[in-house]
Amino acid sequence: MARELRVPKALTALPAPVRWLALPVALTCAIVVLVGSWGPAEPEVEAPRPGGKAAAYCRSLVAALPAELLGHARKDPSPASPYVAAWGSSPRTVLRCGIDRPEELDGEHAKDLSPTVDDLTWWSQKLDDGSYRFVATMRAAYVEVLSPPGVYGSPLDPAAALTPLVKANVPG
Incomplete structure (x- = not known):
């Protein structure tokens, strides 16, 4: 039936x-x-763990960073860190404050181009994926800016735009 x-x-x-x-x-x-919802996953960003005065300087810097950088909205990575900020999405610009002194500063990359913006020197390194790594030197904390390939007219643009805030919050 x-x-x-x-x-x-x-x-x-x-x-x-x-x-x-x-x-x-x-x-x-x-x-x-x-x-x-399956969009490309952003790579994880390792949060630095500065100590002492460097931690206070870095928290101050990250709190002062803009909601928009050169036309890209701020979208900090997860999990959140008081020492990391990011703008844009895939690829994104990432700032990390309080990183360890880059070992490359003592190696073959020590003499790589180090542009100066408003009396702040940014040691630079071109990475294998075409992005650039800029590290503010001679400061109380090392500040790193990763500039993705093809996003800006010059890879130095994001570091240059952030220079006044780095100088104001992380003493030399």
Whole structure:
């Protein structure tokens, strides 16, 4: 004996084409939502752990950083850190304050280009992925800015834009 399939009255009141399309439309919407939430994951940012006065300077600097940097909205990485800030998304510009002194400053990269902006020297290093790493030297805490490839007219632009805030919050 075959069981009869009963359709709810609310669905039988709808025209047949709407009933036929309801399930495919609902499935398509669910797939779009799922795929949209799978966007590219940003790489984790290791938060530095400065101590003493450097920690206070870094907290002050990160608190003073702008909500927008050169047209890119601030979107700090998760988990949040009082020593890290980021702008933009995939790729993003990242500032880390209180990093350890880069070992490269003693190696073959020690003589890499070190541009000076408003009397603040930024030691620079081009990374394998095409991005640039700028580290403010001769300060009470090392401040690092990672500038992604192809986002700015010059890779130094974000470090240059942040120079006044670094100078105001991290003494030399």
